[in-house]
Amino acid sequence: DGGITQSPKYLFRKEGQNVTLSCEQNLNHDAMYWYRQDPGQGLRLIYYSQIVNDFQKGDIAEGYSVSREKKESFPLTVTSAQKNPTAFYLCASTSPFDRERETQYFGPGTRLLVL
Amino acid sequence: GENVEQHPSTLSVQEGDSAVIKCTYSDSASNYFPWYKQELGKRPQLIIDIRSNVGEKKDQRIAVTLNKTAKHFSLHITETQPEDSAVYFCAARSPGYSTLTFGKGTMLLVSP
Numbered sequence: 001d002g003g004i005t006q007s008p009k010y011l012f013r014k015e016g017q018n019v020t021l022s023c024e025q026n027l028n029h030d031a032m033y034w035y036r037q038d039p040g041q042g043l044r045l046i047y048y049s050q051i052v053n054d055f056q057k058g059d060i061a062e063g064y065s066v067s068r069e070k071k072e073s074f075p076l077t078v079t080s081a082q083k084n085p086t087a088f089y090l091c092a093s094t095s096p097f098d099r100e101r102e103t104q105y106f107g108p109g110t111r112l113l114v115l
Numbered sequence: 116g117e118n119v120e121q122h123p124s125t126l127s128v129q130e131g132d133s134a135v136i137k138c139t140y141s142d143s144a145s146n147y148f149p150w151y152k153q154e155l156g157k158r159p160q161l162i163i164d165i166r167s168n169v170g171e172k173k174d175q176r177i178a179v180t181l182n183k184t185a186k187h188f189s190l191h192i193t194e195t196q197p198e199d200s201a202v203y204f205c206a207a208r209s210p211g212y213s214t215l216t217f218g219k220g221t222m223l224l225v226s227p
Contacts, residue, residue, distance in 0.1 A: 031213050040124070042204060042219035043159070050213055058214070090158065094213070102147065102208075104215060106158040 003027040004107035006091050011112045013078065013085060021076045021110045023091030030095055032074035033104065036060060037088040046089075049074055078112065086114050117142045117209050121218025128195050129226055136221045138205035139187040147208040148188045149215070150179060154201045162203075163190070195225045 004025045013019045023032065031050045035043040045058030049068040063082025068074055074093075078085045091107040118141040128134050140148075146167040151159035165172045165179045165188065172179050176195075181188040192199055202222050206215040 033214070040219060042121075043217040045214055048214055103149065103161050103164065106151075106160070108158050 004091060004093055004105055006089075006107035006110050008110060009108070011110055012115050013112060014115050016080045018077055018079050019112070021078070021089055021091075021112070023074045023076065023107055024072055025091075025093045025105075025107075026072060027093060027105065028071070028095075029093035029105075030071070031093060032068070033092040033094075034058075034064070034066065034074070034076045035090045035092065037090060037109075043090065046076065085112055087112060117145060117207055117216040119205060119207050119216050119218045121205050121221055123221060124219065125222045125224070127224045127226065130195060130197060132195055134192045134195050134199070134223055134225075136190045136203055136205070136223070137187060138189070138207075138218050139185075140207040140216075141186070142207070142209045143183075143186060145207040145209050148179070148181060149206050150177075150190050151204045151206070152201045153204065153220075159204060192223075195223075197225050197227055199223060200225045 007022045033048040034046040037043055044060050046064050047058055047066040049055035052071050055066050055068050065077045089110045092104040094104045121138045149164035150162050152162045153159040163174050163177050163179050165181050176193050178191045202220045204220045205218045208215050
């Protein structure tokens, strides 16, 4: 898990503003994921990407967007359409095509707060 | 899609006691079941996992059991210590998918 970094640690968003959360990994993992964590809700999948230049919506994709231009990077943009963005955001990565290394490793998280 | 239910939501034990957390899943084809531990404000970390071709797996004080017929799996922690206090998440993965479906978590409190 030490090979995944997220920034910033805390992020403040004003009404109507788009903000971007960074996720970088140096584990040479193919797949990357974004989760949202709210108290008592567990981890809910926002978007995931199994390969560069390709990504799929998760269970709660509305109000979010992603890109995957490089294998190492999977930024998440929280758009103004997301009306309740306050949460802890976690990025994860794995090698889904290698059965022995299918464990998902998480980054340290970004806490997003609305001003 | 897959649905994972986790119980209990909170669990309080005395130091030295055992703790058991249970999860049920809906997709009988699911074949991979990891458990994560998350300390306050930290990232989830894998503590143990099990695949569908195995019924039980142990690692020191922790063990996981899987009952494929009943579609449930459990985490067992023996000789609990205060540092075991955390939120524990179970998850399941259906074959052909690279995504995990997580339970809502169990907050374990171990009192000295």
